[in-house]
Amino acid sequence: MPGSHPQDMDNALLLEIGAPLLVRFAALLRTARTHDVTNQAFQRQVQELLGLIGRGLEEEQEIALVAVADYFYINGVRIKAQAALLSVYHALMSEFEQRSLGGIRFLDGVNAAEFERFIQLFLAADDSGVSERLAEAIKEANIEHIVPVAAVELEEDDLTRQLEDKKDPATERGRAKRVFWRAVLGTKKIVLRAKQTGRPDLRHAKRLVQPVVDSILRHEYSIVGLTALKDHDEYTYAHCVNVSVLSISMGQVLGLSRQALADLGVAALMHDVGKIAIPAEVLQKPASLSPDEWGMIRRHPLEGVKMMIRMPGLSPLTLDSMRVCLEHHMNFDRTGYPEVKREWGQATLSRIVAVADCFDAITAHRAYHKRPRSSFEGLQHLMGPARVQFDPAVLWALVKTIGLYPAGSVLLTESGHVVLSISPNPEDLRRPNCRVLVRPDGTMEPEESGESWNPMPADQKVVRVLRPEETTVNTGEILAA
Ligand SMILES: [Fe+2]
Numbered sequence: 001m002p003g004s005h006p007q008d009m010d011n012a013l014l015l016e017i018g019a020p021l022l023v024r025f026a027a028l029l030r031t032a033r034t035h036d037v038t039n040q041a042f043q044r045q046v047q048e049l050l051g052l053i054g055r056g057l058e059e060e061q062e063i064a065l066v067a068v069a070d071y072f073y074i075n076g077v078r079i080k081a082q083a084a085l086l087s088v089y090h091a092l093m094s095e096f097e098q099r100s101l102g103g104i105r106f107l108d109g110v111n112a113a114e115f116e117r118f119i120q121l122f123l124a125a126d127d128s129g130v131s132e133r134l135a136e137a138i139k140e141a142n143i144e145h146i147v148p149v150a151a152v153e154l155e156e157d158d159l160t161r162q163l164e165d166k167k168d169p170a171t172e173r174g175r176a177k178r179v180f181w182r183a184v185l186g187t188k189k190i191v192l193r194a195k196q197t198g199r200p201d202l203r204h205a206k207r208l209v210q211p212v213v214d215s216i217l218r219h220e221y222s223i224v225g226l227t228a229l230k231d232h233d234e235y236t237y238a239h240c241v242n243v244s245v246l247s248i249s250m251g252q253v254l255g256l257s258r259q260a261l262a263d264l265g266v267a268a269l270m271h272d273v274g275k276i277a278i279p280a281e282v283l284q285k286p287a288s289l290s291p292d293e294w295g296m297i298r299r300h301p302l303e304g305v306k307m308m309i310r311m312p313g314l315s316p317l318t319l320d321s322m323r324v325c326l327e328h329h330m331n332f333d334r335t336g337y338p339e340v341k342r343e344w345g346q347a348t349l350s351r352i353v354a355v356a357d358c359f360d361a362i363t364a365h366r367a368y369h370k371r372p373r374s375s376f377e378g379l380q381h382l383m384g385p386a387r388v389q390f391d392p393a394v395l396w397a398l399v400k401t402i403g404l405y406p407a408g409s410v411l412l413t414e415s416g417h418v419v420l421s422i423s424p425n426p427e428d429l430r431r432p433n434c435r436v437l438v439r440p441d442g443t444m445e446p447e448e449s450g451e452s453w454n455p456m457p458a459d460q461k462v463v464r465v466l467r468p469e470e471t472t473v474n475t476g477e478i479l480a481a
């Protein structure tokens with residue numbers, strides 16, 4: 001991967017310029033949309049941005065801004081998605097996404113003239129047909145010091161090396177994070193390639209899923225906790241991984257073999273692949289859908305099956321994946337879609353994926369709710385009003401998997417501690433692994449290095465689950481750290 005110098009980088013400097021770089025870049029794009037490049041405001045913004053990059057280039061050979069697995073990295077250092085940065089983060093992520101862009105490298109020698117031309121070409125490349133030629137257009141325009149990197153060119157191995165937790169690479173949580181983000185990045189590659197070829201690469205999917213199965217079979221559940229991280233923009237790919245991780249863990253509770261868990265994981269990872277066939281405007285529409293648009297959404301299970309059929313050589317894995325694609329929205333009480341005759345029965349794998357899918361989707365920040373449900377409210381919904389739609393045995397497996405207070409829940413304990421649930425504790429579903437947020441005397445634990453309960457001590461008891469609006473702590477940052 002170009003632009004990574006993990007050994008010689010100065011994290012402090014990169015951390016300092018990372019967030020302003022995003023802010024300035026987003027502002028520059030906004031200005032360029034409404035103003036001519038000769039405009040003073042635009043020129044001033046270019047100079048400010050160049051100033052920041054210049055500061056970085058004093059100590060680094062190049063500055064690489066890369067979007068990986070829902071986060072921006074500057075030379076391998078993650079730019080924190082603090083609350084104040086979220087709208088910028090979202091805006092830039094979708095700018096990158098629209099252009100299938102993985103990153104931009106700024107090399108020593110970059111100047112204002114190059115920047116102007118780059119921004120013009122960048123803005124012009126906003127439909128998928130043109131975006132593929134962005135790199136070419138930049139070369140043709142003699143821009144030598146700004147190099148776009150296509151998302152499909154990012155190598156997951158190199159990137160995940162950067163993602164590796166430098167503080168505790170040997171810990172279970174460090175390993176889980178690596179496996180998780182590698183899967184998110186790999187899924188993105190599979191989906192982008194499937195868009196070009198019309199079929200998903202299931203063998204690639206299997207390579208991503210295998211370490212998840214291994215981790216669950218070792219009874220390591222940190223990876224389940226990571227599925228609670230939802231406030232990132234590229235949630236679509238993480239959703240696939242979340243559903244896969246939850247399904248594998250539920251499959252283990254239900255006693256599936258290692259082989260069956262691997263197949264389940266792949267089928268779960270690919271459950272929504274048919275959505276590639278739905279226009280992006282419909283998928284991302286925030287308002288309510290027209291009957292026609294709703295019809296398009298309802299076709300994604302069948303579209304997924306059509307893509308699976310294009311896989312060469314029909315294997316049991318392909319068949320399982322087809323079935324999960326087709327059946328993951330058919331409900332246990334047959335109220336879902338596509339509509340089928342009464343005697344059709346949802347396969348076990350599909351029932352598992354249906355529960356994992358619904359749980360992850362209803363607790364997503366981008367779901368169409370006024371405010372997203374917390375993971376605890378999501379669980380209550382599934383076990384309450386929505387339970388008729390699901391196989392009761394599978395619902396039980398979900399509770400065994402995520403616990404009574406799923407990761408992301410903020411809990412008040414009998415002792416007066418406010419804690420954040422980080423990952424489940426299968427030994428006792430009421431006592432998850434936690435991070436202390438507030439001590440009984442009202443003092444806050446530092447966000448970076450608060451006290452951990454692994455798991456919550458046996459003499460503690462949860463007295464109440466707080467609603468998301470009752471806490472000001474950035475729980476997403478703590479879950480991601
Ligand atoms: Fe779906």
Ligand SMILES: [Fe+2]
Binds near residue numbers: 239271272357361
């Ligand atoms: Fe889904």
